[in-house]
Amino acid sequence: MAGFDDRKKGQEGKFxxxxxxxxxxxxxxxxxxxxxxAELLGKTGADAEAYAKEVIISDMEEKGDEDVFxxxxxxxxxxxxxxxxHRVRRQMEELLASAREQIAAGN
Known part of the structure; x- marks a missing residue:
């Protein structure tokens, strides 16, 4: 029974x-x-960073990518x-792959 509980805890931890x-x-x-x-909109520096934060926050509205889009x-x-x-959605896909690589690399 202890082995089952350990395996269950391990799976919960992995999830x-x-x-x-x-x-x-x-x-x-x-x-x-x-x-x-932001670059397309002509924003730079702190304005670009602030806009990026707005995009991050926009993802909290609903499940999925439609709120961000x-x-x-x-x-x-x-x-x-x-x-x-199509170009916006493709960029989202490409950046998702880049983000996965960055996070996996610990960046």
Whole structure:
């Protein structure tokens, strides 16, 4: 019975760790996305960092990526920056892969 309990605790610990890592990856992806969009909007320095934080916070509205997409899409549209939905979503995917690599490397 002790072996079963140990295995159960190990699986619960792994699940918690995996969830924490996924959260960190998504926060990193959203920051990278925010910095990318900030550059397109002509923001630099502290303004770019502040915008990236807005993008990170926008991900707390609902599960999934649609809240983040709506945020950046709306901001790009408001600034008259021409960018297709496909390009924004593709950038999100590419930055997700970059974020996973960075987090895995301990950066």
């Amino acid at each position: 918690a760790h995996d969830q924490e890592m996924e959260f960190k990856v998504m926060v990193r992806r959203n920051k990278l996305l925010g910095l990318w969009v 709506r945020k950046v899409r709306g901001d790009l549209d408001a600034a008259n920056v021409e960018m297709s939905d």
